[in-house]
Amino acid sequence: xxxxxRPSAVMGLTAVALALVLLPQIVSNPFAVDIxxxxxxxxxxxxxxxxxxxxxxxxxLGHSAYFGLGAYTSTILLIRYGVSPWIGIVAGGxxxxxxxxxxxxxxxxxxxxxxxxxxxxxxxxxMLLFLKFRDFAWGAEGTTIPNLGNSPWMMQFDAKAAYYxxxxxxxxxxxxxxxxxxxxxxxxxxxxxxxDQDAAEAVGVNVPRIKRDIYLISAFLTGLAxxxxxxxxxxxxxxTAFNFNVSVExxxxxxxxxxxxxxxxxxxxxxxxxxxxLVQSWLGGSRGGVxxxxxxxxxxxxxxxxxxxxxxxxxxxxxxxxxxxxxxxxTATAAARKGASFDG
Amino acid sequence: MGxxxxxQGLSKRFGGLRAVQDLSFSVGEGQTLALIGPNGAGKxxxxxxxxxxxxxxxxxxxxxxxxxxxxxxxxxCAHGLARTFQVAxxxxxxxxxxxxxxxxxxxxxxxxxxxxxxxxxxxFVGLSDKEGRLACDLTAIxxxxxxxxxxxxxxxxxxxxxxVIAGLNSAETxxxxxxxxxxxxxxxxxxxxxxxxxxxxxxxxxxVVLDHGRKIAEGGPKEVAGDPTVISAYLGSSYSHA
Amino acid sequence: xxxxPMVAVIAQALVNGLLIGGIYALVSIGVTLIFGVVKIVNxxxxxxxxxxxxxxxxxxxxxxxxxxxxxxVSMPLLFLVGVLLQRFxxxxxxxxxxxxQIFLTFALxxxxxxxxxxxxxxxxxxxxxxxxxxxxxxxxxxxxVARLIAFVLAMLLSGALEVFLRTTDLGKAMRAAAQNxxxxxxxxxxxxxxxSMAVGLxxxxxxxxxxxxxxxxxxxxxxxxVFVLMAFVAVVLGTLGNVRGAxxxxxxxxxxxxxxxxxxxxxxxLIVVFVVLLLTLALRPSGLFGGQTR
Numbered sequence: 029x030x031x032x033x034r035p036s037a038v039m040g041l042t043a044v045a046l047a048l049v050l051l052p053q054i055v056s057n058p059f060a061v062d063i064x065x066x067x068x069x070x071x072x073x074x075x076x077x078x079x080x081x082x083x084x085x086x087x088x089l090g091h092s093a094y095f096g097l098g099a100y101t102s103t104i105l106l107i108r109y110g111v112s113p114w115i116g117i118v119a120g121g122x123x124x125x126x127x128x129x130x131x132x133x134x135x136x137x138x139x140x141x142x143x144x145x146x147x148x149x150x151x152x153x154x155m156l157l158f159l160k161f162r163d164f165a166w167g168a169e170g171t172t173i174p175n176l177g178n179s180p181w182m183m184q185f186d187a188k189a190a191y192y193x194x195x196x197x198x199x200x201x202x203x204x205x206x207x208x209x210x211x212x213x214x215x216x217x218x219x220x221x222x223x224d225q226d227a228a229e230a231v232g233v234n235v236p237r238i239k240r241d242i243y244l245i246s247a248f249l250t251g252l253a254x255x256x257x258x259x260x261x262x263x264x265x266x267x268t269a270f271n272f273n274v275s276v277e278x279x280x281x282x283x284x285x286x287x288x289x290x291x292x293x294x295x296x297x298x299x300x301x302x303x304x305x306l307v308q309s310w311l312g313g314s315r316g317g318v319x320x321x322x323x324x325x326x327x328x329x330x331x332x333x334x335x336x337x338x339x340x341x342x343x344x345x346x347x348x349x350x351x352x353x354x355x356x357x358x359t360a361t362a363a364a365r366k367g368a369s370f371d372g
Numbered sequence: 373m374g375x376x377x378x379x380q381g382l383s384k385r386f387g388g389l390r391a392v393q394d395l396s397f398s399v400g401e402g403q404t405l406a407l408i409g410p411n412g413a414g415k416x417x418x419x420x421x422x423x424x425x426x427x428x429x430x431x432x433x434x435x436x437x438x439x440x441x442x443x444x445x446x447x448x449c450a451h452g453l454a455r456t457f458q459v460a461x462x463x464x465x466x467x468x469x470x471x472x473x474x475x476x477x478x479x480x481x482x483x484x485x486x487x488x489x490x491x492x493x494x495x496f497v498g499l500s501d502k503e504g505r506l507a508c509d510l511t512a513i514x515x516x517x518x519x520x521x522x523x524x525x526x527x528x529x530x531x532x533x534x535x536v537i538a539g540l541n542s543a544e545t546x547x548x549x550x551x552x553x554x555x556x557x558x559x560x561x562x563x564x565x566x567x568x569x570x571x572x573x574x575x576x577x578x579x580v581v582l583d584h585g586r587k588i589a590e591g592g593p594k595e596v597a598g599d600p601t602v603i604s605a606y607l608g609s610s611y612s613h614a
Numbered sequence: 615x616x617x618x619p620m621v622a623v624i625a626q627a628l629v630n631g632l633l634i635g636g637i638y639a640l641v642s643i644g645v646t647l648i649f650g651v652v653k654i655v656n657x658x659x660x661x662x663x664x665x666x667x668x669x670x671x672x673x674x675x676x677x678x679x680x681x682x683x684x685x686x687v688s689m690p691l692l693f694l695v696g697v698l699l700q701r702f703x704x705x706x707x708x709x710x711x712x713x714x715q716i717f718l719t720f721a722l723x724x725x726x727x728x729x730x731x732x733x734x735x736x737x738x739x740x741x742x743x744x745x746x747x748x749x750x751x752x753x754x755x756x757x758x759v760a761r762l763i764a765f766v767l768a769m770l771l772s773g774a775l776e777v778f779l780r781t782t783d784l785g786k787a788m789r790a791a792a793q794n795x796x797x798x799x800x801x802x803x804x805x806x807x808x809x810s811m812a813v814g815l816x817x818x819x820x821x822x823x824x825x826x827x828x829x830x831x832x833x834x835x836x837x838x839x840v841f842v843l844m845a846f847v848a849v850v851l852g853t854l855g856n857v858r859g860a861x862x863x864x865x866x867x868x869x870x871x872x873x874x875x876x877x878x879x880x881x882x883x884l885i886v887v888f889v890v891l892l893l894t895l896a897l898r899p900s901g902l903f904g905g906q907t908r
Contacts, residue, residue: 087716137895138850140712141655144720145846146891153888156881213481220463220474227461229445230423231454232478232526236444276724283717317731324725331718332706 048196052189061188065260067301068195069253073274074281074293075202076249079209080242081279082288085222086136090147091250091278093131093154094124096269098251099258100158100165103173106182113183117255124251125244132243136236139225148275155270170265173258183259191260198256199294202249206290209242218242219288250278273320280323284330286339295338300326376401376530376561377422377453382431384421391417393585395431399530399578404552404562406576408569408596410606413582415565416458419532423455424448435530450478454528458535458565460515464508468499468518471507475525486525493521497551513544520551531555533564537571549574573597581605622754627876628869629752633761635868636768640823642845642852642860643772644816650792650855651812654704657719659845660838661726662692662817666824667833668734674741674828681741681828682763685821692821696814704813705806723838730835738832746829764826771822772861775815779857788812792855840883844871847887851894 055061073095080086101123102116111119135146159168178186185191209215217238220228229235258264277300282288285296304319311318334341378398384391392414399405407415420426422433424445433440440448449455454475463471472493476486494500497517502510507518516536523531537548545568552575556562566572572579572593579596581589583605589596596602641663648656666688670681679687703722707714745759779785787808790798799805823841824833831837845860848867852859867890874886 085711085713087713089720134892134895141657141716142846142850144716145655145843149843149884149888149891152884156884160881213477213483213486216466216470216474216477219466219470223463223465224461226425226445227457227463228474230449230457230461231475231522232446232449233474234444234446279717283713287713317728320724321728321732324721324728327717327721328703328725331714331721332703335707335710335714 052192058188061192063302063305065188065192065195066305067297068192068199069256069260070277070281070301071294071297072195072199072202073250073253073278074285074297075199075206076246076253077278078282078288078293079206079218079249080246082282082292083209083215083218083222084239084242085288086239086243087140087144087279088135088147088246089144089275089279090131090135090149090151091246092270092272092274093147093151094128094247094250095254095257095271095274096151096154096158096266097124097127098254099264099269100254101251102255103171103258103264104165106173107171112181113255113259114181117183117252120255121248121251124254125248128243128247129240132240136239136243148272151270151272151275155266158266158270166265168266170263170268172263175262191256194256198252203290203294205245205249209245210290214238214242222288276320276323280327282337283335284326284337286337286342287335289337289339292337292339295342299338375399376436377563378432378434379418379422380432380434382418382421382433383429384417384426385429390585392421392428395582395585395587397580397587397590399561399563402556402559402561403578404556404564404576406572406579407563407565407582408567408572408579409582409588412584414585415582416534417585418582419455419534419563419565422448423453423532449526449528452527452529453532454523454526454530455532456516456519456523456534456536460512460519462507462510462515462518462522465506467504467506468494468510468521469503471518472521472525475522478526489527490521490525493524496524496554497521498547513540524555528560530561530563533562535565535567537566537568540568545571623876624873625753626755627872629755629757630761631869631872632865633758633765633868634872635865636765636772637823637827638841638844638848638868639772639861639864640768640819640826641841642848642864643775643857644819644823645842645845646849646852646855646857646860647775647788647812647816647819649849650857651788652700652704652708652809653795654707654715654719655846656816657716657842658723658726658838659816659820660840660842661723661730662695662820662838663824663841664726664730664833664835664838665695666692666821667828667831667837668730668824669821670825670828671739671741671833674743680743681825682767684828685767685825688821688825689818693814693818696817697810699817700810700813701806705809723842727835727838734835736834736836738834740832741828743829758830760829764830767826768823771819772857775819776857778815784808784811843884843887844868847891847894851890 051064052061055064073091077088077091081088098117098120101120102113105111105116105119106113131147131150135143135150138146158165161167176182176184178184180190183194209218217228217233220231221233221235221238225235254269258269281296281300282293283296284299285294286292300323304322307318307322330337375398380396382395383393395414395418397405407418409415417426421428422440424440424443424447428441436452438451440451443451463474466474469490472490473486476489476493479489480486491500494503497520499514499517499521502514507515510518520533520536533552536552537545540548549571552562552564564572564575576593579591579593580587581596581599581602588605589599589602591599641659645656645659648654648659666685669688669691670684673679673684673687674681703718707718743760745763748759749756750759750762751757779789787798787803788811790801791803791805791808795805844867845864848863849860851867852861852863867886870890871883871886874882878885
C-alpha cells in the first residue's frame with residue numbers, strides 16, 4: 029500500500045527541499061553555515077543512532093566508538109597511504125560495521141541500562157587504545173590532516189558550501205534508509221523487539237540477528253559521520269574522535285526530537301545545536317560545562333514531561349487540529365502512532 | 373504416525389528448586405491435550421522448555437520430527453509451534469493490526485500477504501473493530517485475544533496456550549472454548565495449560581496432571597477426574613480456583 | 615618471615631585492592647539497593663559520592679573537621695537528597711520503561727558533573743589529615759592508615775545495612791518489594807515510603823564513601839565516574855539486586871584492578887573492568903550468584 033501524499037504536502041516538501049539546497053547560496057555568514065553543517069551532521073548521527081536506539085530500543089551510549097573508528101580509518105588511509113577520503117569514508121564505515129559485530133555480540137547479552145553501560149565501556153576502551161597507539165595512530169596528540177587547498181577529490185573544499193552539501197547528502201542517505209526500514213517488514217520487527225524482546229521471539233522474530241543487522245547499519249552510518257568530521261575540522265585525536273559527547277548527542281537529539289521517528293533526530297538537532305552554539309558564543313569560548321548542563325536540563329525536562337519527544341507533541345497537536353493522523357500508511361510506526369495521545 | 377510433540381524425560385532445576393522432573397508425554401496430531409496441576413506444578417516452565425526459553429537439564433523435546441532442544445524461541449516458532457503467555461505480552465505501542473502483522477510476517481515478508489493473514493487472525497478472535505487501537509489501550513481480555521491472534525498469524529501447526537481462560541466470566545469462557553474448538557477442527561494440535569476445570573473437560577481429549585514438576589496422572593478427562601492422586605494433589609495444597 | 619619479592623608485591627597489590635574494594639562496595643551496594651527495590655539503575659550514583667566528597671572537603675577546609683568524622687554530616691544530608699530524588703524525580707519515571715529511566719538518571723549525572731565544573735572548576739582538591747601519609751606494617755605489606763580506616767568503616771556500614779535489611783520491618787519490606795512488588799503491596803507495604811527509604815539509604819552509602827576516601831583521594835567534578843563504572847560491573851558480577859553479591863564482587867574487582875595496575879599499567883583500571891565484564895558475560899551472564907540478567 030502506497031503512501032498517498034496530498035498535493036499540498038508535496039508542494040510543501042518540495043519547497044523545503046529547495047530551500048535546503050539553496051541555503052548556502054543565500055546565507056553568506058560563515059558562522060551560520062557552520063551551524064547548519066553541524067545541524068546536518070548531528071542530525072545524521074542522530075538518525076544513525078535512532079535506528080538502533082529509537083526503533084529497536086537498544087539504548088547505546090557508546091556510538092562514539094564508531095564515529096572514532098570511521099574517523100581514524102579514513103585518516104590513516106589518507107595520511108599513510110594517500111587514499112582519497114571518498115574511499116576512506118566507505119572504508120571507515122566498513123571498519124565501524126565490522127567492529128559492531130564483536131561489540132554487539134558482547135553487549136547484547138545485557139539488557140537495558142547494563143547494555144548502555146557496556147557500550148560506554150567499549151567506547152572508552154577504544155579511546156584508551158588509541159591514546160596508547162603511537163606508531164600506528166599518532167597517540168594522544170593526534171594529527172592534523174594536510175591542507176591540500178581546494179581538492180574535491182580529496183574531500184577538501186575552499187567553499188564551506190561544499191561541506192554543507194556533503195553533509196546534506198549524508199543526512200539524506202540516513203533518512204532514506206530509515207524511511208525504507210520503517211516501511212518494511214524490518215520496521216515491524218524492530219519496533220516489536222524494542223517493545224518486548226521475548227514476546228517478539230515467540231512470534232518468530234530472530235531477535236539476535238535483527239539486533240546484529242540494525243547495529244551494522246547504525247555503526248556504518250556513524251562511521252561515515254566520523255570521516256566527514258575529520259575532513260571538516262582538519263584534525264583528529266582520540267579525545268575528539270571518541271568523545272563521549274558524540275555518544276550523548278547522538279542519543280539526545282533523538283530523544284528530544286522524537287525517539288523512534290523518522291524526523292525526530294532532525295527536530296532534536298534543530299533545537300539543540302543552534303541553542304548550544306548560541307550559548308557558547310554568549311559566554312565566549314568553549315565552557316564545555318555550560319553546553320552539557322544545558323543538554324542535561326533539556327534531557328531531563330523532556331523525560332519528565334514528554335518522553336516521546338517534541339515530535340510527539342507536534343503530532344499530537346496536528347491530530348487535535350485536523351482530527352486526522354498524518355499520512356495514513358500502514359507502516360509499523362505509523363500504525364503505532366495512529367490514535368495515540370502520548371499521555372501515558 | 374500422528375505424534376507431533378514428544379517430550380521425554382524433561383528436567384529442569386533452578387538452584388535448589390526442581391521445577392520439572394523427568395516429564396514425559398506426547399501429543400497426537402490434531403489432538404488437544406491439557407496440562408493441569410496446582411500452582412507451581414511446573415506447567416509454564418514446561419512451556420518455556422518446549423519453546424526454547426529455558427534449556428532443559430535433561431530430556432528431549434521432539435516436534436514434527438525434529439529435536440527442539442537448543443533452538444532459540446524464534447526457531448521453534450518457525451518450526452510450527454506458537455505459544456501464548458500466561459500474562460499477555462502485547463507490543464504495547466503498536467496497534468492491534470501491527471501486532472498481528474508482526475506474527476504474520478514470519479511466513480511471508482510481503483506486507484500485502486501478511487496484512488491479509490493478519491486480518492484473518494484478527495477476525496477469528498473477534499478484534500476486527502479494534503484493529504487500529506493501540507495494544508496498551510486494550511482491556512486485559514482483549515489483550516489475550518490479541519495474543520492469540522498474533523500467535524495464529526504465524527500459521528502454527530501446534531499451539532501452546534497458557535491459561536487463556538482463567539479469569540473469564542461464564543459467557544467469555546464459552547466463547548473461548550468455542551474458539552479453541554474451532555482451531556482444533558481446523559487441524560491445529562493444541563496443548564493448553566488451564567485451571568478452569570469446566571473448560572478443560574470440555575476441550576481436552578487427553579490430560580496430563582503435574583504436581584511439583586512431576587507427572588502424577590495421565591488419561592482421558594473421566595479417568596483423571598476420578599484419580600485419587602489427582603484429588604489429593606489439589607486438596608492437599610493451598611491452591612484454590614479463581 | 616622472608617617472602618620472595620614477587621609474592622610481597624602481589625600481597626601488597628591485593629591488600630591495596632581489597633581496601634579500595636571496600637569503597638567500591640559502598641557504591642555498588644547503593645546501586646544494587648536502588649535497582650533491587652525501585653528497579654532503576656542510578657547512573658548518577660557516582661555523583662553522589664562526589665557530593666559527599668565536596669561536603670567533607672568544605673567542612674574540612676572551613677572547620678577543620680576530619681573527613682571521616684564528617685560522614686555524620688554527609689550521610690544524613692545525602693539520605694535526605696535521596697528521599698527527595700525518589701519523591702520528585704524517580705517516581706515520575708517508574709514503570710515507563712528503560713529509556714526514561716536510563717536517561718533521567720544519566721541526565722542527572724551529566725547535570726551534577728557539569729554543575730560541579732561550573733561551581734568548583736575542574737581543579738583537583740585534596741584534604742590532608744594527620745594520617746594521610748602514614749602507614750602501618752602488617753608483615754611485608756604497607757597498609758595506608760587512611761585506607762584502612764576507610765575500609766573498616768565501609769565494612770561496618772555495609773554490615774549494618776545488611777543487618778538492617780534482614781532484621782527490621784522496613785528492611786524486610788525493602789527485600790519484599792525487591793522480590794515481588796505486587797505481592798508486597800498486597801501485604802500492606804507502602805511502596806512510596808519503602809522506595810524513598812531505599813534511595814535515601816543508597817545515597818547515604820554513596821555519601822559515606824565520599825567522606826571516607828577524602829583523606830587519600832582527590833575530588834574533582836568527574837570523580838564519581840570511575841567509581842560508578844566499577845560499581846556497575848560489580849553489581850552485574852554480584853547479581854542484580856543482591857547486596858552481599860555486590861559487596862563480594864566489589865572486593866574482587868578492587869583486587870583485580872590493583873593487580874592490573876601493578877602488572878599491566880597505570881591506566882588499566884578500565885581494561886580490568888572490561889575484561890571482567892567480558893568474562894562474566896561469556897561464562898555466567900546472570901552473575902556469580904544466579905538470578906536475573908534484567
